Amino acid sequence: MSGEKKRHVIPGEVITSGPYRAEQNTIQVGDNIVSTIIGLSDVHDGSVRVIPLTGGYMPKDDDLVIGKIASHSSLSWTADINSCYVGMLPASDVFGRDYSSSSDDMTAKLAKGDLIAARIVNADKTRDPLITISGRELGKIDSGELVKISPNKVPRLIGKRGSMIQMIESSTNSQVTIGQNGLLVVSSDDPNGLLKAVQAIELVEEQAHVANLTDQVKEMLESKSE
Amino acid sequence: MGGRDTDIVLLDENGIRSDGRKVNETRKVTIKAGVLKNANGSAYIEFGDNKILVGVYGPRDVHPKHMSDTDTGILRCRYHMAPFSVGERKNPAPSRREIEISKVIKEALEPAVMLKEFPRTAVDVYMEVLQADGGTRCAALTGASVALADAGIPMRDLVAGCAAGKAADAVILDVNNEEDQAGQADLPIGYMPNLKKITLLQLDGVLTPEEYKQCIEIGIEGCNQVYEIQKKALQDKFFASGEKQ
Numbered sequence: 029m030s031g032e033k034k035r036h037v038i039p040g041e042v043i044t045s046g047p048y049r050a051e052q053n054t055i056q057v058g059d060n061i062v063s064t065i066i067g068l069s070d071v072h073d074g075s076v077r078v079i080p081l082t083g084g085y086m087p088k089d090d091d092l093v094i095g096k097i098a099s100h101s102s103l104s105w106t107a108d109i110n111s112c113y114v115g116m117l118p119a120s121d122v123f124g125r126d127y128s129s130s131s132d133d134m135t136a137k138l139a140k141g142d143l144i145a146a147r148i149v150n151a152d153k154t155r156d157p158l159i160t161i162s163g164r165e166l167g168k169i170d171s172g173e174l175v176k177i178s179p180n181k182v183p184r185l186i187g188k189r190g191s192m193i194q195m196i197e198s199s200t201n202s203q204v205t206i207g208q209n210g211l212l213v214v215s216s217d218d219p220n221g222l223l224k225a226v227q228a229i230e231l232v233e234e235q236a237h238v239a240n241l242t243d244q245v246k247e248m249l250e251s252k253s254e
Numbered sequence: 255m256g257g258r259d260t261d262i263v264l265l266d267e268n269g270i271r272s273d274g275r276k277v278n279e280t281r282k283v284t285i286k287a288g289v290l291k292n293a294n295g296s297a298y299i300e301f302g303d304n305k306i307l308v309g310v311y312g313p314r315d316v317h318p319k320h321m322s323d324t325d326t327g328i329l330r331c332r333y334h335m336a337p338f339s340v341g342e343r344k345n346p347a348p349s350r351r352e353i354e355i356s357k358v359i360k361e362a363l364e365p366a367v368m369l370k371e372f373p374r375t376a377v378d379v380y381m382e383v384l385q386a387d388g389g390t391r392c393a394a395l396t397g398a399s400v401a402l403a404d405a406g407i408p409m410r411d412l413v414a415g416c417a418a419g420k421a422a423d424a425v426i427l428d429v430n431n432e433e434d435q436a437g438q439a440d441l442p443i444g445y446m447p448n449l450k451k452i453t454l455l456q457l458d459g460v461l462t463p464e465e466y467k468q469c470i471e472i473g474i475e476g477c478n479q480v481y482e483i484q485k486k487a488l489q490d491k492f493f494a495s496g497e498k499q
Contacts (some may be wrong), residue, residue, distance in 0.1 A: 036489065036492070036493040038406070038412070038488045039366075039402060039403050039409035039410070039411060039412055039488070040409065040410065040446070040447070040448040041410030041448070042448065045256055053408065055368075055410060056447065057410075062410070062448065064368060064408040064410060065403075065406060065408050065409075066403055066404075066406065066488060066492050080406060081406075081492050082295070082404060082405065082406035082492070083405070083406020084294070084406065086371075094446075101298050111376045112312065112314050112315065112372060113374075113375075114314040123259070152372065153372075153373050154324070154375075186475070225422075227386060230498070
């Protein structure tokens with residue numbers, strides 16, 4: 029990490045001025061780069077961005093998300109993906125290209141209320157984001173505990189190169205599927221491990237702004253295992 | 255408005271106003287961000303004796319559907335006074351005045367919010383006046399902009415509101431209810447302090463060109479003071495328990 033120290037900024041605050049590129053959550057006003065959101069400024073390699081501390085989830089291409097089937101028409105399902113847009117899952121994605129609305133029963137595959145792990149195929153905002161459930165680790169979720177956290181805290185939960193989530197998974201003997209939209213599914217054969225994993229995730233969500241969070245979580249995981 | 259006859263001394267010989275303020279002094283303003291759990295963003299503002307609660311929802315689906323815009327998100331504002339907010343019970347149905355204030359606040363916020371990033375959605379701002387004491391439109395605007403920032407809606411700048419006016423032949427800052435009723439003019443201003451742009455400007459009463467210039471000047475100064483409080487409210491919520499800059 030190079031460049032200036034990260035700073036807390038609010039909308040309208042000047043982050044820096046000079047020959048920088050205004051990227052995520054910033055705008056250029058004259059010579060100044062101005063934040064448009066509450067967050068942490070990050071000046072890096074001639075570009076400026078702000079890491080948001082609040083706000084909802086915006087679908088991005090290739091994001092893994094967890095969704096809940098909300099309804100279906102004769103050609104597609106719609107899934108609530110914890111965003112202002114709903115995910116569109118075409119029936120052909122599940123039944124293959126020879127899908128026919130008269131012979132295939134959509135509710136037999138996915139009914140209202142079912143949870144799915146999906147990947148976003150196309151999110152261009154002119155229409156609802158297209159999602160798919162064909163792929164590794166994707167598809168209907170049959171078991172596990174659904175946990176909801178703020179989408180802005182997902183990177184913190186994952187940690188640097190997955191350190192945080194790997195630690196939680198290995199020490200509680202559980203599997204966590206993380207959706208970029210802030211929905212997580214925790215599953216484990218051991219009920220105590222499951223409970224502890226959920227507690228650890230809640231701790232990360234609460235204390236996301238604290239430095240040395242990994243140590244704190246580690247302590248919490250170890251203390252209760254005795 | 256020539257000002258009504260009244261027993262109240264709006265400005266005494268020492269230049270002190272009916273509530274003990276100097277001519278260029280605002281009332282005490284306190285703002286708290288993030289007070290409502292069920293809204294995406296919220297704020298509670300006390301502007302002197304005004305008490306206003308603001309909740310922001312969205313971006314979210316637009317209902318009714320025909321209101322949605324494929325190019326941009328839309329902003330919807332509702333300013334509402336609670337029946338118990340004034341001395342005599344106010345009918346809770348939206349009055350002409352409330353509809354007007356909802357409209358001007360919406361237009362005062364629109365230059366600040368960047369809704370092009372959320373096409374086909376709506377952002378709803380609900381402002382509920384719990385107690386009114388003159389200058390509620392400025393106070394509601396100030397609170398709404400904090401609540402929008404709290405909700406994480408991208409904004410070019412915060413919008414701060416403060417009124418200037420004229421009472422007892424003097425130009426005064428932050429007109430309260432008595433001064434509004436018995437005074438000569440009221441000039442509410444909405445202002446984006448970093449961009450230095452005015453987004454709301456109304457005038458009720460008569461001012462000479464010189465007085466008007468003075469009002470704008472001290473009004474903007476008042477907005478700058480209000481802005482510092484808005485900034486602090488957001489910093490208190492988001493950065494209080496962490497390393498400072």
